[in-house]
Ligand code: CUV
Protein backbone atom coordinates (compact mmCIF):
# COMPACT_ATOMS: atom_id res chain seq x y z
CA UNK A 248 0.00 0.00 0.00
CA UNK A 249 1.46 3.34 -0.91
CA UNK A 250 1.80 5.94 1.81
CA UNK A 251 -0.40 9.04 1.68
CA UNK A 252 1.62 12.12 0.80
CA UNK A 253 2.06 14.74 3.54
CA UNK A 254 -0.67 17.38 3.21
CA UNK A 255 0.74 20.42 1.42
CA UNK A 256 -0.36 22.72 4.24
CA UNK A 257 2.05 20.92 6.57
CA UNK A 258 4.94 21.57 4.18
CA UNK A 259 4.52 25.31 3.70
CA UNK A 260 2.55 28.16 5.25
CA UNK A 261 1.71 29.75 1.89
CA UNK A 262 -1.36 29.30 -0.23
CA UNK A 263 0.55 29.77 -3.49
CA UNK A 264 3.03 27.07 -2.48
CA UNK A 265 0.36 24.67 -1.22
CA UNK A 266 -1.59 24.94 -4.46
CA UNK A 267 1.51 24.41 -6.55
CA UNK A 268 2.63 21.41 -4.49
CA UNK A 269 -0.76 19.89 -5.18
CA UNK A 270 -0.48 20.75 -8.88
CA UNK A 271 3.03 19.28 -8.97
CA UNK A 272 1.61 16.05 -7.58
CA UNK A 273 -1.14 16.06 -10.24
CA UNK A 274 1.39 16.85 -12.95
CA UNK A 275 3.73 14.11 -11.75
CA UNK A 276 6.52 16.55 -10.91
CA UNK A 277 8.92 15.63 -8.12
CA UNK A 278 9.82 18.45 -5.71
CA UNK A 279 12.31 19.13 -2.98
CA UNK A 280 9.87 17.77 -0.36
CA UNK A 281 9.57 14.41 -2.14
CA UNK A 282 13.32 14.04 -2.25
CA UNK A 283 13.69 15.17 1.35
CA UNK A 284 11.36 12.38 2.40
CA UNK A 285 13.25 9.84 0.29
CA UNK A 286 16.46 10.85 2.05
CA UNK A 287 15.11 10.08 5.55
CA UNK A 288 16.53 8.88 7.83
CA UNK A 289 19.79 10.72 7.21
CA UNK A 290 23.20 9.28 8.06
CA UNK A 291 23.82 9.74 11.80
CA UNK A 292 27.60 10.00 11.50
CA UNK A 293 27.30 12.72 8.88
CA UNK A 294 24.66 14.58 10.83
CA UNK A 295 27.03 14.69 13.79
CA UNK A 296 29.93 15.78 11.60
CA UNK A 297 31.84 12.63 12.50
CA UNK A 298 32.67 11.36 9.03
CA UNK A 299 35.95 12.19 7.36
CA UNK A 300 36.89 11.61 3.75
CA UNK A 301 39.84 13.94 3.55
CA UNK A 302 42.17 11.14 2.50
CA UNK A 303 42.22 7.75 0.94
CA UNK A 304 43.19 5.81 4.05
CA UNK A 305 39.54 6.48 4.91
CA UNK A 306 36.72 7.32 4.67
CA UNK A 307 36.53 7.15 8.45
CA UNK A 308 33.81 7.66 11.00
CA UNK A 309 33.96 8.17 14.74
CA UNK A 310 31.69 6.34 17.11
CA UNK A 311 30.07 8.17 20.00
CA UNK A 312 29.97 4.89 21.94
CA UNK A 313 32.93 4.98 24.25
CA UNK A 314 33.74 1.28 23.90
CA UNK A 315 37.15 1.83 22.43
CA UNK A 316 36.14 1.11 18.84
CA UNK A 317 36.31 3.77 16.13
CA UNK A 318 37.40 6.56 18.47
CA UNK A 319 39.93 7.78 15.93
CA UNK A 320 40.25 7.81 12.15
CA UNK A 321 42.94 5.69 10.48
CA UNK A 322 45.39 8.62 10.73
CA UNK A 323 44.54 9.12 14.40
CA UNK A 324 42.32 12.20 14.11
CA UNK A 325 39.71 12.27 16.87
CA UNK A 326 36.11 13.42 16.70
CA UNK A 327 36.88 17.01 17.71
CA UNK A 328 39.47 17.42 14.97
CA UNK A 329 37.25 15.82 12.36
CA UNK A 330 34.22 17.94 13.26
CA UNK A 331 36.30 21.14 13.27
CA UNK A 332 37.90 20.28 9.94
CA UNK A 333 34.55 19.55 8.32
CA UNK A 334 33.13 22.76 9.70
CA UNK A 335 36.15 24.71 8.46
CA UNK A 336 35.69 23.39 4.93
CA UNK A 337 31.98 24.21 5.12
CA UNK A 338 32.82 27.82 5.98
CA UNK A 339 35.46 27.92 3.24
CA UNK A 340 32.83 26.75 0.74
CA UNK A 341 30.43 29.50 1.72
CA UNK A 342 33.10 32.17 1.79
CA UNK A 343 34.32 31.07 -1.62
CA UNK A 344 30.81 31.38 -3.05
CA UNK A 345 30.25 34.93 -1.88
CA UNK A 346 33.76 36.04 -2.60
CA UNK A 347 33.99 34.62 -6.08
CA UNK A 348 30.75 36.47 -6.75
CA UNK A 349 32.45 39.63 -5.45
CA UNK A 350 35.41 39.00 -7.74
CA UNK A 351 33.10 38.78 -10.73
CA UNK A 352 32.00 42.34 -10.01
CA UNK A 353 35.63 43.50 -9.94
CA UNK A 354 36.08 41.92 -13.34
CA UNK A 355 33.06 43.78 -14.69
CA UNK A 356 34.39 47.07 -13.33
CA UNK A 357 37.77 46.25 -14.83
CA UNK A 358 36.17 45.56 -18.22
CA UNK A 359 34.33 48.90 -17.97
CA UNK A 360 37.60 50.75 -17.36
CA UNK A 361 39.21 48.96 -20.28
CA UNK A 362 36.34 49.89 -22.58
CA UNK A 363 35.44 46.26 -23.08
CA UNK A 364 32.02 46.18 -21.48
CA UNK A 365 29.99 48.71 -23.47
CA UNK A 366 26.69 47.49 -22.08
CA UNK A 367 27.72 48.29 -18.51
CA UNK A 368 28.58 51.61 -16.95
CA UNK A 369 29.43 53.28 -13.68
CA UNK A 370 26.00 54.29 -12.46
CA UNK A 371 27.01 55.91 -9.20
CA UNK A 372 30.11 58.06 -9.49
CA UNK A 373 29.58 59.49 -6.04
CA UNK A 374 29.76 56.09 -4.48
CA UNK A 375 32.79 55.20 -6.60
CA UNK A 376 34.59 58.23 -5.19
CA UNK A 377 33.41 57.66 -1.65
CA UNK A 378 34.42 53.99 -1.54
CA UNK A 379 37.72 54.65 -3.30
CA UNK A 380 38.62 57.40 -0.84
CA UNK A 381 37.86 55.02 2.03
CA UNK A 382 40.35 52.59 0.55
CA UNK A 383 43.02 55.27 0.43
CA UNK A 384 42.78 56.01 -3.29
CA UNK A 385 43.23 59.66 -4.18
CA UNK A 386 40.07 61.02 -5.77
CA UNK A 387 40.58 64.76 -5.94
CA UNK A 388 40.75 66.22 -9.43
CA UNK A 389 40.96 62.79 -10.99
CA UNK A 390 39.01 61.29 -13.88
CA UNK A 391 36.37 58.73 -12.97
CA UNK A 392 38.01 55.98 -14.99
CA UNK A 393 41.40 56.57 -13.41
CA UNK A 394 39.86 56.23 -9.97
CA UNK A 395 37.94 53.14 -11.05
CA UNK A 396 41.15 51.53 -12.29
CA UNK A 397 42.76 52.06 -8.91
CA UNK A 398 39.69 50.70 -7.19
CA UNK A 399 39.87 47.58 -9.34
CA UNK A 400 43.49 47.07 -8.29
CA UNK A 401 42.72 47.68 -4.62
CA UNK A 402 39.90 45.14 -4.68
CA UNK A 403 41.91 42.52 -6.52
CA UNK A 404 44.68 43.01 -3.97
CA UNK A 405 42.22 42.10 -1.20
CA UNK A 406 41.90 38.68 -2.76
CA UNK A 407 45.61 37.96 -2.79
CA UNK A 408 48.23 37.62 -0.11
CA UNK A 409 50.30 40.75 -0.25
CA UNK A 410 48.31 42.64 2.38
CA UNK A 411 48.38 42.56 6.13
CA UNK A 412 44.67 43.21 6.34
CA UNK A 413 41.71 43.79 4.03
CA UNK A 414 40.90 47.32 2.88
CA UNK A 415 37.44 47.50 4.43
CA UNK A 416 38.79 46.55 7.84
CA UNK A 417 39.08 50.34 8.14
CA UNK A 418 35.31 50.25 8.76
CA UNK A 419 35.75 48.07 11.85
CA UNK A 420 35.88 49.76 15.27
CA UNK A 421 39.38 49.93 16.69
CA UNK A 422 38.54 47.77 19.75
CA UNK A 423 37.27 45.01 17.49
CA UNK A 424 40.39 45.15 15.35
CA UNK A 425 42.45 44.68 18.51
CA UNK A 426 40.49 41.52 19.32
CA UNK A 427 41.14 40.19 15.84
CA UNK A 428 44.85 40.93 16.17
CA UNK A 429 45.01 39.31 19.59
CA UNK A 430 43.47 36.07 18.34
CA UNK A 431 45.28 36.25 14.99
CA UNK A 432 42.08 36.30 12.97
CA UNK A 433 42.65 39.60 11.18
CA UNK A 434 41.62 38.65 7.62
CA UNK A 435 44.40 39.19 5.05
CA UNK A 436 43.50 38.04 1.54
CA UNK A 437 40.18 36.41 0.71
CA UNK A 438 41.64 33.65 -1.43
CA UNK A 439 44.47 33.26 1.00
CA UNK A 440 42.25 32.45 3.98
CA UNK A 441 40.15 30.04 1.93
CA UNK A 442 43.22 28.29 0.53
CA UNK A 443 44.78 28.16 3.98
CA UNK A 444 41.62 26.51 5.29
CA UNK A 445 41.93 23.80 2.65
CA UNK A 446 45.58 23.42 3.57
CA UNK A 447 44.96 23.27 7.31
CA UNK A 448 42.34 20.57 6.87
CA UNK A 449 44.55 18.33 4.75
CA UNK A 450 45.57 15.23 6.69
CA UNK A 451 48.42 16.00 9.02
CA UNK A 452 48.09 19.78 9.39
CA UNK A 453 45.89 21.62 11.85
CA UNK A 454 45.02 18.94 14.40
CA UNK A 455 43.67 21.18 17.09
CA UNK A 456 39.97 21.94 16.94
CA UNK A 457 40.28 25.39 18.54
CA UNK A 458 42.97 26.45 16.10
CA UNK A 459 40.89 25.26 13.14
CA UNK A 460 37.82 27.07 14.44
CA UNK A 461 39.73 30.33 14.80
CA UNK A 462 40.85 30.05 11.22
CA UNK A 463 37.22 29.37 10.26
CA UNK A 464 36.37 32.71 11.83
CA UNK A 465 39.20 34.38 9.93
CA UNK A 466 37.99 32.87 6.67
CA UNK A 467 34.44 34.04 7.34
CA UNK A 468 35.70 37.55 8.19
CA UNK A 469 37.47 37.62 4.84
CA UNK A 470 34.10 36.89 3.28
CA UNK A 471 32.12 39.49 5.23
CA UNK A 472 34.54 42.42 5.24
CA UNK A 473 36.17 41.32 1.98
CA UNK A 474 34.52 39.31 -0.77
CA UNK A 475 30.91 40.08 0.12
CA UNK A 476 31.56 43.73 0.89
CA UNK A 477 33.36 44.16 -2.42
CA UNK A 478 30.42 42.43 -4.12
CA UNK A 479 27.93 44.81 -2.54
CA UNK A 480 29.89 48.02 -3.02
CA UNK A 481 30.88 47.35 -6.62
CA UNK A 482 27.34 46.27 -7.52
CA UNK A 483 26.12 49.60 -6.16
CA UNK A 484 28.75 51.47 -8.16
CA UNK A 485 27.90 49.64 -11.38
CA UNK A 486 24.13 49.25 -11.05
CA UNK A 487 23.19 51.91 -8.53
CA UNK A 488 22.57 52.07 -4.78
CA UNK A 489 19.23 50.51 -3.78
CA UNK A 490 16.55 53.05 -2.93
CA UNK A 491 13.10 52.25 -1.57
CA UNK A 492 10.44 51.59 -4.17
CA UNK A 493 7.14 49.74 -4.45
CA UNK A 494 7.06 46.24 -5.78
CA UNK A 495 5.19 42.96 -5.37
CA UNK A 496 5.81 39.39 -4.25
CA UNK A 497 4.57 35.81 -4.60
CA UNK A 498 3.61 33.63 -7.56
CA UNK A 499 0.96 36.17 -8.50
CA UNK A 500 3.70 38.28 -10.06
CA UNK A 501 3.74 35.74 -12.90
CA UNK A 502 1.26 36.98 -15.51
CA UNK A 503 -0.92 34.65 -17.61
CA UNK A 504 -0.86 36.92 -20.65
CA UNK A 505 2.82 37.81 -20.64
CA UNK A 506 6.08 36.18 -21.67
CA UNK A 507 7.35 35.37 -18.18
CA UNK A 508 11.06 35.20 -17.51
CA UNK A 509 12.37 34.41 -14.05
CA UNK A 510 15.92 35.32 -13.07
CA UNK A 511 17.50 33.14 -10.41
CA UNK A 512 20.86 32.90 -8.69
CA UNK A 513 22.87 35.69 -7.11
CA UNK A 514 24.77 37.98 -9.36
CA UNK A 515 23.19 41.09 -10.92
CA UNK A 516 25.60 41.04 -13.87
CA UNK A 517 23.40 38.81 -16.06
CA UNK A 518 19.97 39.64 -14.68
CA UNK A 519 20.40 43.40 -15.09
CA UNK A 520 21.11 42.81 -18.79
CA UNK A 521 18.14 40.46 -19.17
CA UNK A 522 15.97 43.15 -17.60
CA UNK A 523 17.33 45.83 -19.91
CA UNK A 524 16.67 43.63 -22.93
CA UNK A 525 13.14 42.90 -21.72
CA UNK A 526 12.48 46.65 -21.64
CA UNK A 527 13.71 47.09 -25.20
CA UNK A 528 10.72 48.17 -27.39
CA UNK A 529 11.92 45.91 -30.20
CA UNK A 530 11.75 42.89 -27.88
CA UNK A 531 8.35 43.92 -26.54
CA UNK A 532 7.05 44.22 -30.11
CA UNK A 533 8.34 40.71 -30.82
CA UNK A 534 6.56 39.36 -27.75
CA UNK A 535 3.35 41.05 -28.84
CA UNK A 536 3.69 39.59 -32.29
CA UNK A 537 3.84 36.20 -30.61
CA UNK A 538 0.47 36.95 -28.98
CA UNK A 539 1.62 38.05 -25.52
CA UNK A 540 0.84 41.38 -23.86
CA UNK A 541 4.50 41.98 -23.17
CA UNK A 542 7.52 40.69 -21.29
CA UNK A 543 7.46 40.20 -17.54
CA UNK A 544 10.58 39.71 -15.44
CA UNK A 545 10.29 38.17 -11.98
CA UNK A 546 12.94 37.35 -9.45
CA UNK A 547 13.84 34.24 -7.48
CA UNK A 548 16.27 34.04 -4.57
CA UNK A 549 19.11 36.53 -4.41
CA UNK A 550 19.42 37.57 -8.05
CA UNK A 551 15.81 38.50 -7.52
CA UNK A 552 16.79 40.48 -4.43
CA UNK A 553 19.45 42.35 -6.38
CA UNK A 554 16.91 43.42 -9.01
CA UNK A 555 14.20 44.01 -6.43
CA UNK A 556 16.41 46.40 -4.47
CA UNK A 557 17.71 48.36 -7.42
CA UNK A 558 14.99 48.07 -10.06
CA UNK A 559 11.85 47.19 -8.14
CA UNK A 560 11.44 43.96 -10.11
CA UNK A 561 8.85 41.75 -8.37
CA UNK A 562 9.82 38.57 -6.53
CA UNK A 563 8.14 35.34 -7.58
CA UNK A 564 9.53 33.39 -4.67
CA UNK A 565 12.32 32.26 -2.43
CA UNK A 566 14.41 29.11 -2.31
CA UNK A 567 11.65 26.52 -1.81
CA UNK A 568 9.41 28.32 -4.32
CA UNK A 569 11.82 27.98 -7.23
CA UNK A 570 10.54 24.63 -8.50
CA UNK A 571 6.96 25.61 -7.79
CA UNK A 572 7.25 28.76 -9.90
CA UNK A 573 7.76 26.56 -12.97
CA UNK A 574 4.79 24.39 -11.95
CA UNK A 575 2.49 27.38 -12.68
CA UNK A 576 2.99 26.36 -16.30
CA UNK A 577 3.32 30.01 -17.25
CA UNK A 578 7.07 30.46 -17.13
CA UNK A 579 8.76 30.69 -20.52
CA UNK A 580 12.31 30.82 -19.24
CA UNK A 581 14.31 30.58 -16.05
CA UNK A 582 17.65 32.32 -16.46
CA UNK A 583 20.22 31.48 -13.82
CA UNK A 584 23.71 32.49 -12.84
CA UNK A 585 24.94 30.62 -9.77
CA UNK A 586 24.30 29.38 -6.22
CA UNK A 587 21.14 27.97 -4.62
CA UNK A 588 19.76 26.79 -7.97
CA UNK A 589 18.39 23.32 -7.43
CA UNK A 590 19.71 20.93 -10.08
CA UNK A 591 16.15 19.58 -10.25
CA UNK A 592 15.09 22.78 -12.02
CA UNK A 593 16.20 21.11 -15.27
CA UNK A 594 13.78 18.21 -14.74
CA UNK A 595 10.93 20.43 -13.58
CA UNK A 596 11.39 22.74 -16.59
CA UNK A 597 11.34 19.71 -18.88
CA UNK A 598 7.84 18.83 -17.61
CA UNK A 599 6.58 22.12 -19.09
CA UNK A 600 7.50 24.33 -22.01
CA UNK A 601 10.01 26.22 -19.83
CA UNK A 602 13.49 26.95 -21.14
CA UNK A 603 16.12 26.55 -18.43
CA UNK A 604 19.05 28.75 -19.38
CA UNK A 605 22.39 28.76 -17.60
CA UNK A 606 24.80 31.64 -18.12
CA UNK A 607 27.88 31.04 -15.96
CA UNK A 608 30.59 28.70 -17.14
CA UNK A 609 31.19 27.83 -13.50
CA UNK A 610 27.58 26.77 -13.00
CA UNK A 611 26.52 24.49 -15.83
CA UNK A 612 23.63 22.04 -15.59
CA UNK A 613 23.35 18.91 -17.68
CA UNK A 614 20.24 19.23 -19.83
CA UNK A 615 20.12 23.04 -19.69
CA UNK A 616 20.58 25.50 -22.53
CA UNK A 617 23.92 27.17 -21.83
CA UNK A 618 24.79 30.66 -22.94
CA UNK A 619 28.34 31.46 -21.94
CA UNK A 620 27.73 35.00 -20.74
CA UNK A 621 30.42 37.50 -21.51
CA UNK A 622 30.46 41.15 -20.45
CA UNK A 623 31.71 42.17 -23.90
CA UNK A 624 28.59 40.78 -25.60
CA UNK A 625 26.11 40.99 -22.74
CA UNK A 626 23.31 42.97 -24.38
CA UNK A 627 23.23 40.76 -27.46
CA UNK A 628 23.25 37.62 -25.37
CA UNK A 629 20.46 38.98 -23.20
CA UNK A 630 18.42 39.63 -26.36
CA UNK A 631 19.08 36.08 -27.46
CA UNK A 632 17.71 34.88 -24.12
CA UNK A 633 14.58 37.00 -24.51
CA UNK A 634 14.05 35.62 -28.00
CA UNK A 635 14.27 32.08 -26.67
CA UNK A 636 11.62 32.93 -24.10
CA UNK A 637 9.37 34.46 -26.75
CA UNK A 638 9.76 31.33 -28.86
CA UNK A 639 8.83 29.21 -25.84
CA UNK A 640 5.65 31.26 -25.35
CA UNK A 641 4.26 29.74 -28.54
CA UNK A 642 4.66 26.31 -26.98
CA UNK A 643 2.84 27.17 -23.74
CA UNK A 644 -0.22 25.01 -23.00
CA UNK A 645 -2.70 27.47 -21.51
CA UNK A 646 -4.79 24.61 -20.13
CA UNK A 647 -1.92 23.73 -17.80
CA UNK A 648 -1.51 27.28 -16.49
CA UNK A 649 -2.49 28.00 -12.90
CA UNK A 650 -1.45 31.19 -11.18
CA UNK A 651 -2.61 30.49 -7.66
CA UNK A 652 -2.86 33.87 -5.92
CA UNK A 653 -2.82 37.62 -6.44
CA UNK A 654 0.45 39.44 -5.79
CA UNK A 655 1.08 41.24 -2.50
CA UNK A 656 2.51 44.79 -2.31
CA UNK A 657 5.90 45.57 -0.79
CA UNK A 658 8.33 48.43 -0.35
CA UNK A 659 11.87 47.26 -0.85
CA UNK A 660 15.36 48.48 -1.64
CA UNK A 661 16.80 49.82 1.59
CA UNK A 662 20.54 50.27 1.98
CA UNK A 663 22.70 52.17 4.45
CA UNK A 664 22.69 55.12 2.07
CA UNK A 665 18.90 54.99 1.73
CA UNK A 666 18.55 54.71 5.49
CA UNK A 667 20.79 57.71 6.12
CA UNK A 668 18.93 59.65 3.49
CA UNK A 669 15.60 58.87 5.15
CA UNK A 670 16.99 59.93 8.49
CA UNK A 671 18.04 63.29 7.04
CA UNK A 672 21.71 62.51 6.51
CA UNK A 673 22.71 61.38 9.99
CA UNK A 674 22.32 58.25 12.08
CA UNK A 675 21.25 60.35 15.06
CA UNK A 676 17.47 59.93 14.71
CA UNK A 677 17.98 56.14 14.65
CA UNK A 678 20.33 56.26 17.63
CA UNK A 679 17.87 58.49 19.49
CA UNK A 680 15.06 56.01 18.82
CA UNK A 681 17.27 53.24 20.19
CA UNK A 682 18.27 55.31 23.20
CA UNK A 683 14.71 56.24 24.14
CA UNK A 684 13.62 52.64 23.53
CA UNK A 685 11.14 53.08 20.68
CA UNK A 686 13.46 50.80 18.80
CA UNK A 687 14.85 48.45 21.45
CA UNK A 688 17.23 46.68 19.14
CA UNK A 689 17.90 45.59 15.60
CA UNK A 690 17.89 42.05 14.20
CA UNK A 691 18.99 41.08 10.72
CA UNK A 692 17.19 37.96 9.55
CA UNK A 693 19.03 36.24 6.77
CA UNK A 694 17.23 34.24 4.15
CA UNK A 695 17.18 30.60 3.25
CA UNK A 696 14.59 27.89 3.41
CA UNK A 697 15.07 24.31 4.46
CA UNK A 698 12.54 21.48 4.11
CA UNK A 699 13.42 20.52 7.68
CA UNK A 700 10.90 23.22 8.64
CA UNK A 701 7.43 24.01 7.39
CA UNK A 702 8.44 26.44 4.64
CA UNK A 703 8.78 30.02 5.95
CA UNK A 704 7.02 29.26 9.25
CA UNK A 705 10.12 30.19 11.22
CA UNK A 706 11.16 33.09 9.00
CA UNK A 707 7.79 34.80 9.30
CA UNK A 708 7.12 33.70 12.87
CA UNK A 709 10.39 35.09 14.15
CA UNK A 710 10.07 38.38 12.27
CA UNK A 711 6.60 38.92 13.74
CA UNK A 712 7.72 38.05 17.28
CA UNK A 713 10.65 40.44 17.08
CA UNK A 714 8.79 43.45 15.77
CA UNK A 715 6.19 42.91 18.51
CA UNK A 716 9.04 43.48 20.95
CA UNK A 717 10.00 46.75 19.22
CA UNK A 718 12.99 45.17 17.55
CA UNK A 719 13.53 46.54 14.05
CA UNK A 720 14.11 43.74 11.54
CA UNK A 721 16.40 43.98 8.52
CA UNK A 722 15.73 41.26 5.95
CA UNK A 723 18.27 39.90 3.50
CA UNK A 724 18.13 36.99 1.12
CA UNK A 725 15.27 34.58 0.96
CA UNK A 726 13.36 35.84 3.97
CA UNK A 727 12.51 38.92 1.92
CA UNK A 728 9.81 37.18 -0.07
CA UNK A 729 8.44 35.59 3.08
CA UNK A 730 8.26 38.90 4.91
CA UNK A 731 6.67 40.49 1.87
CA UNK A 732 4.01 37.79 1.58
CA UNK A 733 3.24 38.21 5.29
CA UNK A 734 2.55 41.93 4.79
CA UNK A 735 5.62 42.98 6.74
CA UNK A 736 7.28 44.96 3.95
CA UNK A 737 4.72 47.76 3.83
CA UNK A 738 4.27 50.60 6.33
CA UNK A 739 0.87 49.14 7.33
CA UNK A 740 2.79 46.11 8.57
CA UNK A 741 3.73 48.16 11.60
CA UNK A 742 0.21 47.42 12.91
CA UNK A 743 1.82 44.10 13.90
CA UNK A 744 4.70 45.86 15.68
CA UNK A 745 5.03 46.98 19.28
CA UNK A 746 4.04 50.57 20.15
CA UNK A 747 7.55 52.04 19.92
CA UNK A 748 8.45 50.60 16.56
CA UNK A 749 4.98 51.40 15.27
CA UNK A 750 5.47 55.04 16.18
CA UNK A 751 8.81 55.23 14.35
CA UNK A 752 7.45 53.42 11.30
CA UNK A 753 4.51 55.82 11.09
CA UNK A 754 6.75 58.85 11.47
CA UNK A 755 9.16 57.69 8.78
CA UNK A 756 6.50 55.89 6.66
CA UNK A 757 8.63 52.75 6.62
CA UNK A 758 7.79 49.08 7.09
CA UNK A 759 8.74 47.33 10.36
CA UNK A 760 10.91 44.96 8.33
CA UNK A 761 13.35 46.64 5.97
CA UNK A 762 14.53 44.81 2.88
CA UNK A 763 18.30 45.14 2.96
CA UNK A 764 19.18 43.19 -0.16
CA UNK A 765 20.63 39.83 -1.07
CA UNK A 766 22.80 37.58 1.07
CA UNK A 767 26.08 39.24 0.03
CA UNK A 768 24.40 42.42 1.28
CA UNK A 769 24.77 41.25 4.86
CA UNK A 770 27.94 43.25 4.40
CA UNK A 771 25.62 46.28 4.64
CA UNK A 772 24.48 45.01 8.04
CA UNK A 773 27.98 44.62 9.50
CA UNK A 774 28.97 47.95 7.97
CA UNK A 775 25.95 49.59 9.64
CA UNK A 776 26.83 47.97 12.97
CA UNK A 777 30.37 49.32 12.59
CA UNK A 778 29.01 52.81 11.93
CA UNK A 779 26.68 52.68 14.93
CA UNK A 780 29.38 51.32 17.25
CA UNK A 781 31.79 54.04 16.13
CA UNK A 782 29.12 56.70 16.60
CA UNK A 783 28.51 55.51 20.15
CA UNK A 784 32.19 54.93 20.86
CA UNK A 785 31.64 51.26 21.75
CA UNK A 786 32.37 47.85 20.25
CA UNK A 787 29.89 46.11 17.96
CA UNK A 788 29.40 43.45 20.65
CA UNK A 789 28.02 46.15 22.98
CA UNK A 790 25.08 46.87 20.67
CA UNK A 791 21.55 45.48 21.18
CA UNK A 792 21.67 43.63 17.87
CA UNK A 793 21.23 40.10 16.53
CA UNK A 794 21.65 38.13 13.37
CA UNK A 795 19.40 35.18 12.67
CA UNK A 796 18.86 32.54 10.04
CA UNK A 797 16.02 30.35 11.26
CA UNK A 798 15.69 28.21 8.13
CA UNK A 799 19.28 28.31 6.90
CA UNK A 800 20.53 25.62 4.59
CA UNK A 801 23.65 26.78 2.74
CA UNK A 802 27.39 26.90 3.37
CA UNK A 803 27.13 30.62 2.73
CA UNK A 804 24.70 31.05 5.59
CA UNK A 805 27.23 29.57 8.01
CA UNK A 806 29.95 31.86 6.66
CA UNK A 807 27.62 34.82 7.23
CA UNK A 808 26.74 33.61 10.71
CA UNK A 809 30.36 33.20 11.64
CA UNK A 810 31.54 36.57 10.32
CA UNK A 811 28.68 38.20 12.22
CA UNK A 812 29.69 36.43 15.44
CA UNK A 813 33.37 37.25 14.93
CA UNK A 814 32.33 40.86 14.33
CA UNK A 815 30.49 40.85 17.66
CA UNK A 816 26.92 40.16 16.51
CA UNK A 817 25.30 37.10 18.14
CA UNK A 818 23.53 34.80 15.70
CA UNK A 819 20.47 32.63 16.09
CA UNK A 820 20.03 29.59 13.86
CA UNK A 821 17.13 27.17 13.71
CA UNK A 822 19.14 23.99 13.24
CA UNK A 823 22.75 23.30 14.20
CA UNK A 824 25.41 22.75 11.55
CA UNK A 825 26.97 19.28 11.43
CA UNK A 826 29.08 19.79 14.56
CA UNK A 827 27.11 18.19 17.37
CA UNK A 828 29.31 15.07 17.36
CA UNK A 829 31.95 17.13 19.14
CA UNK A 830 31.11 18.47 22.55
CA UNK A 831 34.19 20.68 22.40
CA UNK A 832 33.25 22.29 19.07
CA UNK A 833 29.59 22.65 20.04
CA UNK A 834 30.53 24.31 23.34
CA UNK A 835 32.80 26.74 21.55
CA UNK A 836 30.07 27.64 19.06
CA UNK A 837 27.45 28.18 21.75
CA UNK A 838 29.60 29.61 24.56
CA UNK A 839 33.33 29.77 23.93
CA UNK A 840 33.02 32.27 21.10
CA UNK A 841 31.36 34.65 23.56
CA UNK A 842 34.60 34.85 25.54
CA UNK A 843 36.63 35.58 22.44
CA UNK A 844 34.34 37.71 20.29
CA UNK A 845 31.67 38.84 22.76
CA UNK A 846 29.06 36.99 20.71
CA UNK A 847 28.17 33.37 20.00
CA UNK A 848 25.60 31.15 18.29
CA UNK A 849 22.16 30.34 19.65
CA UNK A 850 20.50 27.21 18.26
CA UNK A 851 16.74 27.29 18.78
CA UNK A 852 14.26 25.60 16.45
CA UNK A 853 11.22 27.27 18.05
CA UNK A 854 10.85 30.86 16.90
CA UNK A 855 8.86 31.98 19.94
CA UNK A 856 11.57 30.78 22.30
CA UNK A 857 14.24 32.18 20.00
CA UNK A 858 12.62 35.62 20.09
CA UNK A 859 12.47 35.47 23.89
CA UNK A 860 16.14 34.55 24.19
CA UNK A 861 17.11 37.23 21.70
CA UNK A 862 15.05 39.73 23.66
CA UNK A 863 16.75 38.75 26.92
CA UNK A 864 20.13 39.58 25.48
CA UNK A 865 18.91 42.82 23.99
CA UNK A 866 17.73 43.81 27.46
CA UNK A 867 21.14 43.06 28.94
CA UNK A 868 22.95 44.99 26.23
CA UNK A 869 20.65 47.97 26.66
CA UNK A 870 21.19 47.98 30.40
CA UNK A 871 24.96 47.87 30.02
CA UNK A 872 24.74 50.84 27.67
CA UNK A 873 22.88 52.66 30.45
CA UNK A 874 19.55 52.52 28.61
CA UNK A 875 16.18 51.29 29.84
CA UNK A 876 15.68 47.58 29.11
NI1 CUV B 1 21.77 34.01 -1.33
S1 CUV B 1 21.77 31.31 0.48
S2 CUV B 1 18.63 30.24 -0.09
S3 CUV B 1 19.27 33.41 1.31
S4 CUV B 1 19.53 32.56 -2.15
FE1 CUV B 1 18.08 31.97 -0.92
FE2 CUV B 1 19.86 34.01 -0.66
FE3 CUV B 1 20.39 30.91 -1.11
FE4 CUV B 1 19.89 31.28 1.29
Ligand code: SF4
Pocket residue numbers: 299300301302303304305306307319320321322323324329450
Ligand atom coordinates in the same frame (compact mmCIF):
# COMPACT_ATOMS: atom_id res chain seq x y z
FE1 SF4 C 1 40.42 8.99 7.97
FE2 SF4 C 1 42.34 10.67 8.82
FE3 SF4 C 1 42.03 10.17 6.22
FE4 SF4 C 1 40.16 11.57 7.52
S1 SF4 C 1 42.26 12.18 7.15
S2 SF4 C 1 39.81 9.94 6.05
S3 SF4 C 1 40.23 10.59 9.53
S4 SF4 C 1 42.60 8.71 7.78
